[in-house]
Amino acid sequence: MIIKINDYSDVPIYMQLRNQIVMGISSGELAPGEQLPTVRALALEIGINTMTVSKAYQILKSEGYILTDRKNGARIRPEIKKESELSEENKNELMRIISEAKISKIDRESFIRTIEDMWK
Amino acid sequence: MIIKINDYSDVPIYMQLRNQIVMGISSGELAPGEQLPTVRALALEIGINTMTVSKAYQILKSEGYILTDRKNGARIRPEIKKESELSEENKNELMRIISEAKISKIDRESFIRTIEDMWK
Amino acid sequence: MIIKINDYSDVPIYMQLRNQIVMGISSGELAPGEQLPTVRALALEIGINTMTVSKAYQILKSEGYILTDRKNGARIRPEIKKESELSEENKNELMRIISEAKISKIDRESFIRTIEDMWK
Amino acid sequence: MIIKINDYSDVPIYMQLRNQIVMGISSGELAPGEQLPTVRALALEIGINTMTVSKAYQILKSEGYILTDRKNGARIRPEIKKESELSEENKNELMRIISEAKISKIDRESFIRTIEDMWK
DNA sequence: GTGGTCTAGACCACG
DNA sequence: GTGGTCTAGACCACG
Numbered sequence: 270m271i272i273k274i275n276d277y278s279d280v281p282i283y284m285q286l287r288n289q290i291v292m293g294i295s296s297g298e299l300a301p302g303e304q305l306p307t308v309r310a311l312a313l314e315i316g317i318n319t320m321t322v323s324k325a326y327q328i329l330k331s332e333g334y335i336l337t338d339r340k341n342g343a344r345i346r347p348e349i350k351k352e353s354e355l356s357e358e359n360k361n362e363l364m365r366i367i368s369e370a371k372i373s374k375i376d377r378e379s380f381i382r383t384i385e386d387m388w389k
Numbered sequence: 390m391i392i393k394i395n396d397y398s399d400v401p402i403y404m405q406l407r408n409q410i411v412m413g414i415s416s417g418e419l420a421p422g423e424q425l426p427t428v429r430a431l432a433l434e435i436g437i438n439t440m441t442v443s444k445a446y447q448i449l450k451s452e453g454y455i456l457t458d459r460k461n462g463a464r465i466r467p468e469i470k471k472e473s474e475l476s477e478e479n480k481n482e483l484m485r486i487i488s489e490a491k492i493s494k495i496d497r498e499s500f501i502r503t504i505e506d507m508w509k
Numbered sequence: 510m511i512i513k514i515n516d517y518s519d520v521p522i523y524m525q526l527r528n529q530i531v532m533g534i535s536s537g538e539l540a541p542g543e544q545l546p547t548v549r550a551l552a553l554e555i556g557i558n559t560m561t562v563s564k565a566y567q568i569l570k571s572e573g574y575i576l577t578d579r580k581n582g583a584r585i586r587p588e589i590k591k592e593s594e595l596s597e598e599n600k601n602e603l604m605r606i607i608s609e610a611k612i613s614k615i616d617r618e619s620f621i622r623t624i625e626d627m628w629k
Numbered sequence: 630m631i632i633k634i635n636d637y638s639d640v641p642i643y644m645q646l647r648n649q650i651v652m653g654i655s656s657g658e659l660a661p662g663e664q665l666p667t668v669r670a671l672a673l674e675i676g677i678n679t680m681t682v683s684k685a686y687q688i689l690k691s692e693g694y695i696l697t698d699r700k701n702g703a704r705i706r707p708e709i710k711k712e713s714e715l716s717e718e719n720k721n722e723l724m725r726i727i728s729e730a731k732i733s734k735i736d737r738e739s740f741i742r743t744i745e746d747m748w749k
Numbered sequence: 750g751t752g753g754t755c756t757a758g759a760c761c762a763c764g
Numbered sequence: 765g766t767g768g769t770c771t772a773g774a775c776c777a778c779g
Binding site for chain 6: 639667668669679683686687697698699700701702703
């Protein structure tokens, strides 16, 4: 899986990394149980600090996306358990985006079409 | 209009303020041409520094949401002009949220229903 | 002569007024010796504060563009005397604008054509 | 690059700083990709507050002149993208300066020569 | 009375 | 070590 970091984004690097791994899981590119690179290897590959990768892994672990053990490193959790609801943060973000879309005179139908395209 | 600041959020106060005003405009709670509180009044009301309010207003101004004049303070721009497209940032955020929703086993239909509810 | 004030400009109203009168003189719309409206009349016509008009007149007077006397009010100075050189401020502004034009990849010829058009 | 702040100018310090950096980019004194001093270092050097430098940097960033990243601080954007047109504000300023030049009996040819000299 | 500017100083997230 | 955020407080230009 290819990770792309934008050094100039407002989104911190560890969060960009976390997001891309989550998206990889969601798309199926990262399979349940799949081994992730070691912190060191991934840091080297992307050209970022090991601390940054470590932080991303810790967040993914605390969110229940990955498992880590000393022997095998990190891997995608075979059975990810999540509430079948959006988090409050995500609801807020959605509301903000929808508000901006409405002000931009994007109509509801084309907005939903965008969502449907993204869902695939 | 009631502004609520979450001190524990990662989102900076000025941005929370900016977001809530944008949502107020979108919902119609803040009408085109409507007067906003003065920087000082709003700072006092929310219990934050005038600079922080000022920063929010300046962002809103630079984004074309409000107008400020020396005499009357700030008001909602009567004709807000926006590109009828989602920004790249908003698209990225949507993509992230959708990915998380899919992992949470939220099905597409109920996700879209959520959007439709929020759109109203 | 029609004066147009933009309440939302960063340029203070008194300065907008001053600028428009200077441009009126330059274009010939305001002739040497021509009477200007009284402070009160102009304030009423434009819908601004008399203090603001007064401030504009004072600046124009100190710059040698107009004459005021208690009896006749203000009028355009019959013989405006100016150094036949740009002021330091105007040179600085020109330099700034040229710098921005160059970065915008505007070519020198089209920039000068713009100047020549404006000069007419 | 030497930055000179005029304490007595009407132009705010952060804007003087912004202008001088833009002029530095335009003249080539600041090369694409070149590192800028840190906010703290520049504040110390000029003898102003870090917030003021920070404000200048944020404006330059929002205008697309510079990039900032958390690791390395600010640098000149390698590829600055600008509309190849003068802004309305710059056109207005040009018009004002030309008007004043005409009143000062500066003739068109020498005015354009001044522009050409500045362009180099 | 309004927003705009600036300072000194603090704390924080990021890497 | 870097920029980002926030505060308290001051002063100023404008109208």
